[in-house]
Amino acid sequence: MLNPIFFKMPKIIIALDFSDKKSAMKLIDLLNPSIYFLKIGKEMFTILGCKFIQELHRLGFSIFLDLKFHDIPNTVFNATKAAADLGIWMLSVHASGGKKMMISAKKALKSFKKPPLLIAITALTSLKEEDLKEIGVKMSLTEYILTLSKLSNDCGLDGIVCPGEEAKKIKFLFGNKYKIITPGIRFSKDLLYDQNNIITPKKAKEYKIDYIVVGRSITKSKNPIKKLDLIIKSMQ
Numbered sequence: 001m002l003n004p005i006f007f008k009m010p011k012i013i014i015a016l017d018f019s020d021k022k023s024a025m026k027l028i029d030l031l032n033p034s035i036y037f038l039k040i041g042k043e044m045f046t047i048l049g050c051k052f053i054q055e056l057h058r059l060g061f062s063i064f065l066d067l068k069f070h071d072i073p074n075t076v077f078n079a080t081k082a083a084a085d086l087g088i089w090m091l092s093v094h095a096s097g098g099k100k101m102m103i104s105a106k107k108a109l110k111s112f113k114k115p116p117l118l119i120a121i122t123a124l125t126s127l128k129e130e131d132l133k134e135i136g137v138k139m140s141l142t143e144y145i146l147t148l149s150k151l152s153n154d155c156g157l158d159g160i161v162c163p164g165e166e167a168k169k170i171k172f173l174f175g176n177k178y179k180i181i182t183p184g185i186r187f188s189k190d191l192l193y194d195q196n197n198i199i200t201p202k203k204a205k206e207y208k209i210d211y212i213v214v215g216r217s218i219t220k221s222k223n224p225i226k227k228l229d230l231i232i233k234s235m236q
């Protein structure tokens, strides 16, 4: 099988959104840690905590701890430091937490020899323009994403999480060093669930997205490896 790590295609992060360890391990046991990255979000972290991360590290996986920090600068500074102490590979904060919060998160990583990549969530891929209006944002979804991308770039973050359609513009504006991570990956026949801004793996490659986050189309699949093969093939 092709390994995305060695080819010019987006690398694959699997969103481990399970409600119990047994189901998560059933999938993890099928995965090669030199090909796939794992994302631990609020659900699994709340259930299984740091020990689970240590266990996955022992199995050789790089972990994206997607806790999407959003709090006052001092709290985010301390939480970021605590997360980096776990030896994770990537960590997320909400760009809408503002400049001071993001700079604090960045500062918290200064003392680490090998700090995790610090990335900012711009707009959740579940959001529609009408949802933004409801929370008082008068910009279009694209304008909002570009504004938050610039802000997090100014704060020295390593990249952003953003919907696929905006990725092309962001690569053009901020260059290759600024990493783009895109969830909402679907084939045309896949179920959307709660996602609104979706993109196919093929388009993700075309838009030069660095990492795709793949969740339910794998975790809910009867044959996750076959599905992953299809994703990789479609990005060739």
Ligand code: C5P
Pocket (backbone or CB within 6 Å): 015, 017, 041, 066, 121, 122, 123, 124, 125, 126, 161, 162, 183, 184, 185, 193, 195, 213, 214, 215, 216, 217
């Ligand atoms: O593929 P699926 O829709 O299941 O992927 C959902 C995963 O992507 C969840 O873990 C969710 O937290 C994450 N995510 C997202 N939108 C963002 C950031 C992360 O859907 N902006």
